[in-house]
Amino acid sequence: DSGVTQTPKHLITATGQRVTLRCSPRSGDLSVYWYQQSLDQGLQFLIQYYNGEERAKGNILERFSAQQFPDLHSELNLSSLELGDSALYFCASSVLGAGGQETQYFGPGTRLLVL
Amino acid sequence: GENVEQHPSTLSVQEGDSAVIKCTYSDSASNYFPWYKQELGKRPQLIIDIRSNVGEKKDQRIAVTLNKTAKHFSLHITETQPEDSAVYFCAASRGGGADGLTFGKGTHLIIQP
Numbered sequence: 001d002s003g004v005t006q007t008p009k010h011l012i013t014a015t016g017q018r019v020t021l022r023c024s025p026r027s028g029d030l031s032v033y034w035y036q037q038s039l040d041q042g043l044q045f046l047i048q049y050y051n052g053e054e055r056a057k058g059n060i061l062e063r064f065s066a067q068q069f070p071d072l073h074s075e076l077n078l079s080s081l082e083l084g085d086s087a088l089y090f091c092a093s094s095v096l097g098a099g100g101q102e103t104q105y106f107g108p109g110t111r112l113l114v115l
Numbered sequence: 116g117e118n119v120e121q122h123p124s125t126l127s128v129q130e131g132d133s134a135v136i137k138c139t140y141s142d143s144a145s146n147y148f149p150w151y152k153q154e155l156g157k158r159p160q161l162i163i164d165i166r167s168n169v170g171e172k173k174d175q176r177i178a179v180t181l182n183k184t185a186k187h188f189s190l191h192i193t194e195t196q197p198e199d200s201a202v203y204f205c206a207a208s209r210g211g212g213a214d215g216l217t218f219g220k221g222t223h224l225i226i227q228p
Contacts (some may be wrong), residue, residue: 035215
């Protein structure tokens, strides 16, 4: 168990709908990262938040957005869902160690199926 | 942006033999290189990582080597065991807490009894 929690574990929805995925980082971690894992695209970085602020952006679609709240949990919002959005969505959290080095620990993931 | 190539995509070895997985990266500013192991349907788990200021790191049966000049890093697993069967991902980032990980496509390691 990494200490990172994600809900829900599974989500089934229809095209055109909107869903929200939730992540709680490990105690003390200020950074949250979101990744998407699919068979064709592999593991892709979407976006990072640090202490409530967006810090880095990866291959995140405009239909997707995220935020990090004062208690440091994060939500990833996916809208106008398409069949191709079906994937495993992971969040990871990290703490900066000495010298600015960091290690990312992954949560169990949310499996999204768009029908 | 960063691009990470990983080879081979599938690797089958006899139990007790060694396994080597290789990755190359494109961004010379990358300085953090973790390796993750992922079992089917589960989360990626960090097994070892290396920073750009060292060339090699070992943890029991697992070792990672880094050649910054060639932009190449490798994972070495010795005395493989059935529980080593999984998909292994290499990744790279600029580190410093302001960059996501760029992953390779993964290597499916199969340990034959």
